[in-house]
Amino acid sequence: YRNYTSIQPRFMLKYSLPKNNLIYASASRMEQFYHYICIENFALPTDFRMPSIGTFRPRTSEHYEVGWKHFLTKGYCEISSFFKTRRNVLSLRPDVFPENDLWNNYIMKGKGYSYGAKAYLTQSWKKWSLQASYAYIRSMEKYPVMAEYGTVPSLYDIPHSFATAVSFQFTKHSSVSIGGEVRSGRVRDTSDNTDFDTEIQFRGYRDPLMYRLDAGYGYQRTFKKSILALRVGLYSIVGNPPDEDIENFYFVAYQRNCLPYATISFKF
Numbered sequence: 001y002r003n004y005t006s007i008q009p010r011f012m013l014k015y016s017l018p019k020n021n022l023i024y025a026s027a028s029r030m031e032q033f034y035h036y037i038c039i040e041n042f043a044l045p046t047d048f049r050m051p052s053i054g055t056f057r058p059r060t061s062e063h064y065e066v067g068w069k070h071f072l073t074k075g076y077c078e079i080s081s082f083f084k085t086r087r088n089v090l091s092l093r094p095d096v097f098p099e100n101d102l103w104n105n106y107i108m109k110g111k112g113y114s115y116g117a118k119a120y121l122t123q124s125w126k127k128w129s130l131q132a133s134y135a136y137i138r139s140m141e142k143y144p145v146m147a148e149y150g151t152v153p154s155l156y157d158i159p160h161s162f163a164t165a166v167s168f169q170f171t172k173h174s175s176v177s178i179g180g181e182v183r184s185g186r187v188r189d190t191s192d193n194t195d196f197d198t199e200i201q202f203r204g205y206r207d208p209l210m211y212r213l214d215a216g217y218g219y220q221r222t223f224k225k226s227i228l229a230l231r232v233g234l235y236s237i238v239g240n241p242p243d244e245d246i247e248n249f250y251f252v253a254y255q256r257n258c259l260p261y262a263t264i265s266f267k268f
Helices: 144-149 243-248
Strands: 010-017 021-032 034-037 048-051 059-072 075-092 107-124 128-142 160-168 174-183 210-223 226-239 259-267
Touching: 034 075, 075 128, 107 144
Parallel strands: none
Antiparallel strands: 010 021, 021 059, 034 048, 059 075, 075 107, 107 128, 128 160, 160 174, 174 210, 210 226, 226 259
């Protein structure tokens, strides 16, 4: 097997402007020595991780970003845009099914790029706090062995994503929060309704618009240098989260996809 080494430089420039404003620009080169490969035929809690071995070189990318940030009394708002290149992108071929360890027959190599813009706002008042974000991001890929399809969306291509949350602190230690998310559905290699006698529509199917509403309660208390935190709530009170959020991660099914959750932590 080959040994891979790399140099990954990062550069960032910030400039402060009058009236609590800041502009910035950044550039970076990254190299990833293992690949995420989505295998939809198996109910895995995470994507399959494949190391850079043999002819499968590390995934490399360059990331360029510019942005503006304005500081508020107890918060800030921020707008940024970016462009990212990707090389040595690996994906499972849609017209085969893995039966052995001959990965050269099942994995295809390509390249891609991403671009987009993001906006974020956070602000706190005496008892209330607000967070909101919106992102428009496109992620595209191209594979020589699937050249007839040209440039296709990445499996992680989610053009529109909006999320917001509001919290109210009704005592010194307790608070309640309600939040929600609306985003574009994920791209699939093929549709679940595809007829095997018809031509494969490579990444021509996208899940429906996803939305959900969550609510939670938080309790936090400080003991000298220690912090006790408790959180309970309901995930997806109303909504249609993707199957992998409900089945693959939890291996249980609840009515209307509503999931209770609870966490407790103690820092010392």
